[in-house]
């Protein structure tokens with residue numbers, strides 16, 4: 001059985017902030033949601049899991065092997081869809097950006113460009129191929145980021161608030177793509193309905209695991225906690241009038 005990814009007793013400091021202080025998680029389920037307030041550590045967790053961030057202590061493992069070693073031996077193991085498309089997109093045109101993800105698979109430049117065009121055509125987006133990425137809207141750039149990951153097809157997909165800028169049809173399409181993908185996928189989101197049906201959801205609170213279990217149960221617990229905090233706030237600050 002696959003051991004999946006694991007983080008063990010990780011301590012992560014970013015600048016002055018101690019983000020994780022002894023966080024441990026085994027990640028074997030096919031669909032895992034990650035929820036929690038702003039600053040809870042969702043993006044930091046993803047950055048650790050794809051090797052963008054190095055823990056000060058503790059281990060990040062892929063199939064029992066240190067992540068960085070596993071990645072060096074098998075490029076394309078883990079792919080991150082950044083919260084902000086501008087952190088992800090490197091190339092000037094959409095086709096070039098999509099082609100980039102295919103280079104580790106041994107395709108030459110022309111073959112990679114041809115595959116990028118095929119994917120865009122299959123999605124009714126052939127007219128995007130030569131468009132300057134900078135001329136696309138925020139949501140369209142987010143779609144390009146998703147297509148880049150889809151075409152690169154890493155073993156584990158980390159999607160950091162992937163629905164945030166998408167219109168309703170775009171959200172529905174992405175949800176369908178996620179449901180259909182054969183890979184393991186982790187999704188962080190503030191829109192709980194996107195992960196409520198997942199077999200597992202992690203609720204992070206100030207870098208600690210506040211909840212971990214089936215999506216419906218953990219999303220309800222988080223919603224109840226938010227409602228209680230709002231009620232406390234109203235009690236503490238009586239309205240005038």
Ligand SMILES: Nc1ncnc2c1ncn2[C@@H]1O[C@H](COP(=O)(O)OP(=O)(O)OP(=O)(O)O)[C@@H](O)[C@H]1O
Nearest residue numbers: 014015016017019037038039040041042043044045
């Ligand atoms: N570049 C950075 N340098 C220093 N500290 C950072 C940096 N980015 C985030 N942090 C801090 O790390 C902690 C975790 O932030 P992180 O971005 O992982 O949260 P998040 O749960 O993804 O939040 P959001 O829902 O707002 O995206 C926060 O306390 C934040 O202030």
